Amino acid sequence: MKICHSGGVGLWLIGVTYSVLFQEFPHDQLDAVSEAVSHVYQIPPFDARTKVHRGWGFLEQNVSDTEAQHICNALAEQGIAALVVANSDLRMPLEPDVMVGFSPHSEGFTPRLQSPTAVPRSIGWDDIAIVAAGGFKEEVVRRDTADRAPGAGVQLMGLGILLMTGMPTKALFGDKKKKKDKPVKAARFISFGQIVLNNGESLYFDPVHFEFSGLGAKKQLNTLLNFRGLVAEFARGNLARTNLGARCLLDNKSISAANYHGLKDFETELLWLLNSTVAAK
Numbered sequence: 523m524k525i526c527h528s529g530g531v532g533l534w535l536i537g538v539t540y541s542v543l544f545q546e547f548p549h550d551q552l553d554a555v556s557e558a559v560s561h562v563y564q565i566p567p568f569d570a571r572t573k574v575h576r577g578w579g580f581l582e583q584n585v586s587d588t589e590a591q592h593i594c595n596a597l598a599e600q601g602i603a604a605l606v607v608a609n610s611d612l613r614m615p616l617e618p619d620v621m622v623g624f625s626p627h628s629e630g631f632t633p634r635l636q637s638p639t640a641v642p643r644s645i646g647w648d649d650i651a652i653v654a655a656g657g658f659k660e661e662v663v664r665r666d667t668a669d670r671a672p673g674a675g676v677q678l679m680g681l682g683i684l685l686m687t688g689m690p691t692k693a694l695f696g697d698k699k700k701k702k703d704k705p706v707k708a709a710r711f712i713s714f715g716q717i718v719l720n721n722g723e724s725l726y727f728d729p730v731h732f733e734f735s736g737l738g739a740k741k742q743l744n745t746l747l748n749f750r751g752l753v754a755e756f757a758r759g760n761l762a763r764t765n766l767g768a769r770c771l772l773d774n775k776s777i778s779a780a781n782y783h784g785l786k787d788f789e790t791e792l793l794w795l796l797n798s799t800v801a802a803k
Contacts, residue, residue, distance in 0.1 A: 538608055540590040542582040543798050545603040548574045549766060558600035562593060578787055579794025584609070605798065613796045615718045618726035623733035626755065631736070633725055647759040651720045652795050655753050655767035656788035657713040657777035713749060713777055715768075717756050718796065727752070750774075763799075765791050 548555040552574060559581065560570035574581070581604065582593060590606040597604045623634035630646035718724045729749035734741050740751050750771045757764055757772065764772065766780040767788070782788050 538587070538610060539584045540582075540587055541580055541607050541609055541612065542585070542590050542593050542597075543580055543605045543607060543794060545605060545798055547579060547766070547794075547798075548577070555602055558597055558602045561600055562596040575781075576787075578791040579798060580790060607797060612793065613722065615716075615724045615792065615796060616722050618716060618724040621725040621727045622731060624736040626736055626738075634733070635725075645719065648761055649719050649721075650717050650756055650759070650762040652718040652765070652792065653715075653753060653757040653762045653768050654717070654765040654788070654792055654795070655713070655715045655749075655771050655777055656765075656782055656785070657711055657767060657780070658782045658784055658787075659709050659711050659778075661707055661709050711778065713746075715749070715753060716792070717762075718792070763795050765795060 544555065552571065556567060556571040556574050559565075559574055560567045563570065563573075565573075577583075581597075582590065585593070587606075594604045594606050619633075619640065620636035621633045622636050625632045625634070627644070630644050630649065632642055632644050634642075713729055715727045715729070716724055729745050729752075732749075732752070734748040734752065737748060737751050737755065740755075742748055742751070753764075753768050753771050756762065757768065765788075767777045767782065770777055770779045
């Protein structure tokens with residue numbers, strides 16, 4: 523199996539596909555990167571900007587060696603650094619464990635995991651490679667009830683009973699005649715975080731179901747503020763890389779400013795973070 527250098531030459535291996543990754547996060551220099559991509563692909567600037575934004579660090583994820591090298595070299599001519607990596611050699615984070623709390627100490631922290639069989643262990647601050655936060659809107663559909671007018675027979679019967687007894691018909695018939703399921707759409711914003719360790723292990727945490735006592739005196743009554751404090755706690759060593767969502771939180775902005783449209787955007791950016799600093803061999 524061959525892993526390509528940007529500009530290198532190697533042997534062909536049938537069936538191997540390649541990715542083109544930006545060395546620097548393109549959203550941080552979107553205008554310059556979009557202009558270069560527009561020139562390389564000969565597409566309108568708006569289309570280039572859309573392609574860059576939707577790639578979350580990747581420009582291509584399934585191209586041949588020749589095409590990947592051509593794109594990488596063409597970007598270099600435009601002043602944009604990129605890597606070519608065989609997809610079979612992309613580093614992948616391991617399936618995350620769910621963390622529901624943590625206990626910090628001077629050298630690191632001990633996560634409290636959701637699994638009852640998990641063995642407690644200490645993780646050093648320097649062992650954290652990536653701190654990521656994500657969030658996106660999700661549309662949910664719930665069933666609601668709406669009033670339904672009773673039939674003419676029921677109305678006449680109810681009127682007769684009311685005249686004879688003085689008892690309202692609702693007390694006799696309850697709400698059964700007035701209930702009808704009706705779908706109602708609503709939107710909710712889902713927030714979550716994930717840290718990836720140097721060995722590829724990862725921990726997922728959900729601020730709604732997280733116990734923040736590990737923040738100590740920094741703990742507040744607001745879940746969002748505690749979520750921001752937790753991200754800051756994991757990133758405090760300045761050795762870990764942070765994704766756009768985490769940087770939004772650390773800059774006192776909403777995660778929504780990162781503009782994730784779904785979990786796929788978050789996962790693609792996380793994959794880019796794991797591989798963009800690994801030079802292709």
